[in-house]
Amino acid sequence: MNGLEKIIKDINDETQAECDKIIAEAQAKADEIIKNANANADKISSAENDKLKAFEKDLMNRSVSAAALEKRKIILAEKQKIISDIINKAHGEILSLPDKEYFDILMKIAAKNIQSGKGEIFLNAKDKKRLPKNFISELNKQAEKIGGSITLSDKTVNIDGGFVLAYGGIEENCSFEAIFHSKSEEMKDTVHRIINLKK
16 A cells, blocks of 8 residues: 555545544434433323313313203202192192082181271182072171171172182282282292102
8 A cells, every 4th residue: 555545545534433423423412302302292292181181170070060050950940840730739629629618718718818897708700609608697707706797799800719808999819829829939848848858
C-alpha cells in the first residue's frame, strides 16, 4: 500500500467512525424521543381513560337518579289516581244509596248545619220527589232545639244530591259535590294513609 492509498484509507476510516458516531447519537436521540412520546401518550391515554371513567360514572349516577325520580313520579301519579278513584266511588255510592239510608245521611248533615231562625231547604228534583213524608217534621224537631224552623222550598236546585239551606238570603251549599270538594284534601290524606298502611 503506497502513501496515497494509506491516506485515503485513514480518511475513510475516520469518516466511517464519525458517521457511525453521528448515526449512534441520532439513534439514541430518536429512541429518547420515541420513549418520551410513548410515555406522554400513556399519560394522555390514562388521563383520557380517567376522564371517560369519571364521565361514565357521572352519567350512570345521573341515569339512576333520573330513573328513581321517574319511578317516584309514576308511583305518586298512580297513588293520586287510586285516591281520586276511591273518593269518586264513595261519592257515587252515596248518591245511589237506598232512599232510607240516603235521607238518613241528609238528616245528619242538616242537623249539623241548621241555624236558629227561619230557614228554607232546597233539594234537587229527584230528591224532592222521593223525600220521605216525615223528613221535614223530623228536621224541624232538630231545628227547634236551637230556636229555628225549616220549610221545604217549592223550587228545586241543580245539584248532584244533598241540599242547600237558606237563611235570610244567605245560602249554605250542602250538596255532596260541595261537601266532597271542601273535604277533598282531608279525604285524600285519609285514603293516602290507608294505602300506605296496606303496603
